[in-house]
Amino acid sequence: MRLRNKPWAEDFIKTHSTIALPDPESYKGNWKSVFNNDNPLHIEVGTGKGQFITGMAMANPHINYIGIELYGSVLVSAIENVLEAGTPANLKLLNVDGSKLKEFFEKGDVDRVYLNFSDPWPKTRHAKRRLTHANFLRLYEDVLVDQGEIHFKTDNRGLFEFSLVSMSQYGMMLKDVSLDLHAEMPEDNIMTEYEEKFSAKGQPIYRLEAQYKAK
Template sequence: MRQRNKPWAKDKLVQYPQYVISEPEKNKGKWKEAFDKDQPIHIEIGTGKGRFITGMAKANPDINYIGIELADSVIVTALDRIIEDELPNIKLLNVNANDLRDYFEKGEVNRVYLNFSDPWPKKRHAKRRLTYRSFLEIYEEILVDKGEIHFKTDNQGLFESSLMSFSDYDILLTYVSLDLHNSDYEGNIMTEYEEKFSSRGSRIFRCEVQYR
């Protein structure tokens, strides 16, 4: 989906350093100090407009969250949500997920969320998928031992290829749902895309995996 350009977005992001970390590499190894409380850190890659991560932060005040989104015209909406709700346990990074190793030390992150990532359906673009092996290597480098990835998508092809990617990497599959909204899973917080796709009758696929 094409996003409307907001030329003022970058300026607004700079105005809220308490929420938007402009130089995250300076926090590498020190992320616990960036939050009011020393708590486990969960990150969402591709946080979009922030509905999921703000919902999670409100539901789980004992967790610190970091939302990562490259598009400044999108992440500024997530910032608006945080400002409105005055959430102390969220930070935002307007950066590329390829560079996560520049921002986090080994063991700084407890969980990674991947929600409705770009499916990159063409075979030649497989390496761009956030569940491709090269990304799994990055996550493993920043996660705690036996750290987790929680993944949701409406795209069956991406879900199937991701399960294969997890299996090839020898990551333990601990939960899988082929129809999340008709399952017994409790505590689901929807993203903007999830609400849109599910309202059209699309199935939502979800899994949880853990590094060994």
């Protein structure tokens, strides 16, 4: 993602603290108090400008969503998306690093993790930075319910192949693997910004669901 520095981002995020929550550590183990209900919680790590998570929240009011984005300058666009959508009550954003999930969630807080068009980190020496590396799979498992799921979409064949291997070797069960999602185009598919961009260029979109085995 090309980053345009927005010096005002921090203030903008602070003034929208009911959408982009400050101090997410304080909700660890108690996210139900944020949403005032017992509904399942789905998170997206690397939410970008938030088109996917906002669309999901509007389409599924009985699921709670949290979009996690590292860069404030990008999160600003996600906040704008949420405002445009009328600020759905089942959607919150966090301006935090996805590699620190355990600071904000405890085991069982999260019912599903979405990863969409994660940075591919193509160099072998950067493999550990890929969000589907075993270290990240362990991290997600540590906050997910037993037999929780990851749903992953990407345009990047190398990252997709790496993820298939990484998840299989981790012992996860792969389901609904697609090498051309848009050829099938499930009715409930909500496109991300990157998905729109790459599919408009005719590139195939890869998708999989992976489930952790029971402990």
